Amino acid sequence: MSGATLSDEQYKKQVRAVYVATGYLTIITIAEVVLALTMHGKISSFALTTFFTLLTFWKAYYILGEFMHIKYEKRTLVLSLGLPLVLLIWMLIAYIHDGAALFKAMFDFLNFG
Amino acid sequence: MSEALEISENSAIEQHLNWPTPDNGEGGEPSPIGVSYGKSMMWYFLLSDAFTFTAFLAACLAIRASSPWWPNANDVFNSIPLLEGVKAPMGFVTIMTSILILSSVFIVRAVQEGHRMNKKGVAIWLVGGIIGGILFLGCQALEWTHLIHEGMRPFFNPFVLDAQGVLHVAQSAMNPDTGMREIITNSNNQFIDMHGVAHSFGEGINQSGGPKTFGALFFGITGFHGFHVFTGICLNILLLVKTLSGAFERRGHYEMVEKIGLYWHFVDLVWIFVFLVFYLL
Numbered sequence: 063m064s065g066a067t068l069s070d071e072q073y074k075k076q077v078r079a080v081y082v083a084t085g086y087l088t089i090i091t092i093a094e095v096v097l098a099l100t101m102h103g104k105i106s107s108f109a110l111t112t113f114f115t116l117l118t119f120w121k122a123y124y125i126l127g128e129f130m131h132i133k134y135e136k137r138t139l140v141l142s143l144g145l146p147l148v149l150l151i152w153m154l155i156a157y158i159h160d161g162a163a164l165f166k167a168m169f170d171f172l173n174f175g
Numbered sequence: 176m177s178e179a180l181e182i183s184e185n186s187a188i189e190q191h192l193n194w195p196t197p198d199n200g201e202g203g204e205p206s207p208i209g210v211s212y213g214k215s216m217m218w219y220f221l222l223s224d225a226f227t228f229t230a231f232l233a234a235c236l237a238i239r240a241s242s243p244w245w246p247n248a249n250d251v252f253n254s255i256p257l258l259e260g261v262k263a264p265m266g267f268v269t270i271m272t273s274i275l276i277l278s279s280v281f282i283v284r285a286v287q288e289g290h291r292m293n294k295k296g297v298a299i300w301l302v303g304g305i306i307g308g309i310l311f312l313g314c315q316a317l318e319w320t321h322l323i324h325e326g327m328r329p330f331f332n333p334f335v336l337d338a339q340g341v342l343h344v345a346q347s348a349m350n351p352d353t354g355m356r357e358i359i360t361n362s363n364n365q366f367i368d369m370h371g372v373a374h375s376f377g378e379g380i381n382q383s384g385g386p387k388t389f390g391a392l393f394f395g396i397t398g399f400h401g402f403h404v405f406t407g408i409c410l411n412i413l414l415l416v417k418t419l420s421g422a423f424e425r426r427g428h429y430e431m432v433e434k435i436g437l438y439w440h441f442v443d444l445v446w447i448f449v450f451l452v453f454y455l456l
Binding site: 130 | 207208209210215218219222225226229230232233234236237238239240241242243247248249264265269272273276277279280282283284287290291433436437440441443444447448450451454455456
């Protein structure tokens with residue numbers, strides 16, 4: 063990014079940080095797949111969904127933070143991206159709630175699900 | 176911020192970190208958010224793309240929430256191409272996810288080599304990223320082919336439950352009278368699975384198949400994502416050509432690699448969420 067290149071030490075540190083993040087991503091993915099294969103009958107689907115969502119957001123943190131460098135960017139940039147995303151989460155929850163309400167309206171009288 | 180590089184505002188090369196203004200032709204003014212104009216615009220484009228993908232995934236989740244039942248991912252996605260008869264639930268998609276994450280790692284390494292103005296390093300890691308992307312698209316194509324072969328279409332779903340609640344892939348064909356795809360039923364109104372065994376339909380299920388929007392959602396979202404992977408590969412190839420021709424050495428910085436790298440990581444990020452919605456939940 064500048065005419066002056068990175069010092070050897072900084073470079074090694076950065077490379078290591080990326081490989082550490084990769085390690086985390088691999089482990090979390092394996093955990094997710096193992097959970098998905100073994101736990102489908104055994105714990106409530108709400109608990110499974112929560113696990114998967116949290117693990118996925120953990121992975122997203124590593125990709126955004128290390129690979130896309132957000133951990134090292136200015137606060138202003140991070141907030142200008144993060145605040146609209148809060149609206150996005152709101153929209154997501156609203157739509158899923160809508161779907162559940164639709165299910166109730168269409169099928170609940172049949173004692174389905 | 177200790178990892179941030181020293182920015183010298185007066186150097187000609189650092190000019191690109193300043194934002195252009197109409198009044199200040201040469202050099203512009205310091206960026207209000209710490210990154211160059213081009214990079215910030217890539218970030219905001221990715222934000223808008225995130226909205227699009229989230230809208231699609233929200234639609235998928237809302238439709239699932241309103242549906243009496245939904246095919247279980249472990250039962251739908253359980254084969255590996257070229258290994259007939261091997262039951263490996265989630266196996267192939269795990270391989271795909273690893274390929275994409277690895278290609279993302281290679282692109283990060285390319286960006287880091289760019290910070291050291293190491294042309295050869297950038298080129299090598301870019302090649303790795305491109306190959307990873309092509310492999311991922313190839314895997315996605317195999318997955319699509321397999322599902323289409325099983326009868327899945329945008330508005331037809333051959334995955335049905337039998338009377339015991341077990342998921343099967345029912346054989347299906349185009350009905351010449353209605354012009355729509357239907358599950359083939361025998362004289363006992365049973366469906367036949369891919370191994371030729373007949374089963375009775377589960378409650379509320381008939382020859383029109385499972386939830387109708389399963390295919391549209393799957394092909395639409397993975398297809399839209401695959402389109403992003405494809406454009407990412409094209410951009411990376413362009414980047415490789417420019418790197419090898421020395422364009423960035425002349426420019427004095429490899430920031431273009433960072434910008435395209437951001438796009439590629441976004442594609443990886445979206446895949447993580449597509450993986451969550453379609454294969455885990």
